[in-house]
Amino acid sequence: MRPVYMISGGVSKFTKARHDKTFQGMVKEAFDYTLKDLDLEFGKAFEIIDGSVASYFSDHFQRQLMSGIMVQDYLGLCPKPSHRVEGGGATGGLCFQEAWKSIASGNMDVCIAYGFETMSHVNTWKGNEFIALASDVSFDYPVGGFYTGYYAMMVIRHMYEFGTTVEQMAKVSVKNHTNAFYNPYAQKKIRPTVEDVRKAPMVAYPLTRLDICVMSDGAAAVMLASEEGVRKIKKATKKKLNLVKVTGIGRGTDAMRMADRPRKNVILLPHESADDYKNLKYPGIHSFRAGRVASKLAYEKAGILNPGKELDFVELHDAYSSSEIQTYEDMGLCKYGEGGKFVEEGYPFMPGIDYGLTLPKQGKIPVNPSGGLLACGHPVGATGLMQAVFALWQLQGTIKKHFGNNTLQLKDPKRGAIHSHAGTGTYVTVSILEKEK
Amino acid sequence: MADKEKANIPETDEGTIVFNVPFPDDLSGLKKMTPIIIKQPYQIDYIHSYGQDSPFFAGLANKKILGTKCTRCGYSYATPKLHCMECGSECDWIELPQQGRVHTWTTCYFGSEEFLKETPFNLILVEFEGIDTLLLSRLVGVSQDEISIGMKVSAKFKRNSKFKPTDVYFVSSPDKEEKA
Numbered sequence: 001m002r003p004v005y006m007i008s009g010g011v012s013k014f015t016k017a018r019h020d021k022t023f024q025g026m027v028k029e030a031f032d033y034t035l036k037d038l039d040l041e042f043g044k045a046f047e048i049i050d051g052s053v054a055s056y057f058s059d060h061f062q063r064q065l066m067s068g069i070m071v072q073d074y075l076g077l078c079p080k081p082s083h084r085v086e087g088g089g090a091t092g093g094l095c096f097q098e099a100w101k102s103i104a105s106g107n108m109d110v111c112i113a114y115g116f117e118t119m120s121h122v123n124t125w126k127g128n129e130f131i132a133l134a135s136d137v138s139f140d141y142p143v144g145g146f147y148t149g150y151y152a153m154m155v156i157r158h159m160y161e162f163g164t165t166v167e168q169m170a171k172v173s174v175k176n177h178t179n180a181f182y183n184p185y186a187q188k189k190i191r192p193t194v195e196d197v198r199k200a201p202m203v204a205y206p207l208t209r210l211d212i213c214v215m216s217d218g219a220a221a222v223m224l225a226s227e228e229g230v231r232k233i234k235k236a237t238k239k240k241l242n243l244v245k246v247t248g249i250g251r252g253t254d255a256m257r258m259a260d261r262p263r264k265n266v267i268l269l270p271h272e273s274a275d276d277y278k279n280l281k282y283p284g285i286h287s288f289r290a291g292r293v294a295s296k297l298a299y300e301k302a303g304i305l306n307p308g309k310e311l312d313f314v315e316l317h318d319a320y321s322s323s324e325i326q327t328y329e330d331m332g333l334c335k336y337g338e339g340g341k342f343v344e345e346g347y348p349f350m351p352g353i354d355y356g357l358t359l360p361k362q363g364k365i366p367v368n369p370s371g372g373l374l375a376c377g378h379p380v381g382a383t384g385l386m387q388a389v390f391a392l393w394q395l396q397g398t399i400k401k402h403f404g405n406n407t408l409q410l411k412d413p414k415r416g417a418i419h420s421h422a423g424t425g426t427y428v429t430v431s432i433l434e435k436e437k
Numbered sequence: 438m439a440d441k442e443k444a445n446i447p448e449t450d451e452g453t454i455v456f457n458v459p460f461p462d463d464l465s466g467l468k469k470m471t472p473i474i475i476k477q478p479y480q481i482d483y484i485h486s487y488g489q490d491s492p493f494f495a496g497l498a499n500k501k502i503l504g505t506k507c508t509r510c511g512y513s514y515a516t517p518k519l520h521c522m523e524c525g526s527e528c529d530w531i532e533l534p535q536q537g538r539v540h541t542w543t544t545c546y547f548g549s550e551e552f553l554k555e556t557p558f559n560l561i562l563v564e565f566e567g568i569d570t571l572l573l574s575r576l577v578g579v580s581q582d583e584i585s586i587g588m589k590v591s592a593k594f595k596r597n598s599k600f601k602p603t604d605v606y607f608v609s610s611p612d613k614e615e616k617a
Binding site: 019020063123125126128129132137138139140142143144145146148149150152153154156157160201202203204205255257258259260261262263285 | 474514518542547552558562569571572
């Protein structure tokens with residue numbers, strides 16, 4: 001495998017509805033930003049780019065098959081190689097890793113990963129129906145197919161096993177919304193309190209409207225390159241590049257039907273021991289085995305032994321405040337069962353921001369500094385790539401340049417992780433990004 | 438030569454009709470135009486086969502809940518799988534008990550469009566004694582504050598089978614011995 005570098009990225013402003021642009025036009029915005037950030041004009045970019053990978057989740061939202069090629073031609077990238085990737089909510093993360101593979105394998109030197117979703121083409125409840133079609137249509141969907149309902153059942157069991165509370169979940173929502181307040185790309189601009197979260201309309205108990213991400217229209221793009229690709233880009237732009245290296249990728253899976261998930265022993269990370277989980281049946285439906293396996297594989301490749309101590313920040317897939325807590329545990333930021341306490345004590349909050357909460361351990365390992373899906377929005381195919389772009393800017397130290405303010409810039413972060421997650425934890429990807437010295 | 442006057446597609450009344458679409462004199466003004474948004478209906482009847490899972494639905498029509506059990510390792514499934522996820526071997530059909538316990542639950546106050554009119558409704562995953570996996574179902578007749586993990590539930594069946602997993606649903610079945 002060859003080393004793979006993240007060079008540049010772009011994100012369209014995520015919003016409820018982009019009626020002013022088609023999906024091609026939205027991706028074009030993100031793609032153009034990716035080039036503009038390098039001062040790379042299109043003609044030179046076309047010479048350098050070897051191919052692309054397209055990321056979008058649902059054909060239903062637009063009633064359009066083969067949307068990927070329509071983006072490829074709109075961007076002017078035909079006749080270069082491309083293919084579409086789909087894996088539910090993890091589509092963006094999978095796309096990022098497919099582009100990584102294209103480079104690592106030696107198949108390409110410069111690859112563009114682009115993704116989008118246009119969820120505004122149907123009303124919210126029809127959108128929920130489409131998303132619920134990503135559950136078994138023989139056994140699960142007809143019973144009352146609704147993803148918030150599925151995640152609600154998972155966290156009810158998490159609360160039962162570990163004593164996790166709705167207030168702890170609300171604190172995740174407070175954190176991510178507050179962070180996103182300083183992110184101009186975010187869809188939502190609110191600063192809710194724990195009380196606001198709990199008083200919001202109940203969607204599926206215990207998840208309220210503020211525990212859940214929103215439907216969104218948006219696009220994102222990322223440029224990845226090999227050492228040879230980096231040399232070509234440097235030559236074309238005559239610029240010193242602010243490089244981030246992708247030092248590890250990992251993926252995991254689990255059964256589509258939650259009902260089928262096993263109850264066995266925890267898959268351990270190096271800093272854990274079997275004694276930590278003597279009476280825990282795993283993953284059951286309270287934890288995401290795919291997230292644990294993805295993390296384990298990515299950490300092994302990147303040489304991470306204790307993620308809580310060796311990562312400077314994480315952008316993870318918080319489609320629900322509950323799944324952020326569950327994911328702290330899968331990723332080994334804390335032990336299984338400690339996710340609620342982890343957020344309560346302040347570990348995943350940003351340093352230096354006033355959340356109106358008492359947080360003795362504030363900022364130990366910031367999670368979702370960008371605001372995550374809860375506040376940025378979740379235009380599915382763009383989401384995993386959005387995380388990659390925000391993580392890139394974080395590691396480059398260019399948050400101020402791109403956000404127009406410095407609030408969300410961590411001080412000299414060296415290593416971060418991005419985590420993308422599909423329906424009830426069926427596909428999960430984790431990628432490790434490191435600032436190149 | 439064909440009569441040009443007669444060669445036209447007849448005008449019809451269905452679909453979107455706008456009688457006057459604004460248009461600028463100068464084409465450079467078009468980039469400022471607000472988007473045209475139309476409604477596109479889409480409806481389809483799928484010919485959905487339950488394939489190897491079909492006996493489950495025949496079971497419901499006969500007031501039986503069928504699961505499967507691996508012929509090799511004995512792993513048992515409350516939602517049928519005809520091949521074992523544990524060892525890859527073939528499974529046989531077994532009849533499940535009609536009583537179980539709530540493994541987890543939620544009450545949905547919103548839902549997908551198809552189920553909006555049924556809200557609020559309760560979803561549960563049912564665990565059956567001695568069976569390794571669970572079954573997703575509805576819990577009927579109780580409100581959110583009456584549901585808890587571990588509560589006993591028993592199956593009821595629709596008289597007119599629709600050949601859907603909702604042909605079976607569960608109701609609270611209080612443990613009389615515990616109450617006495």
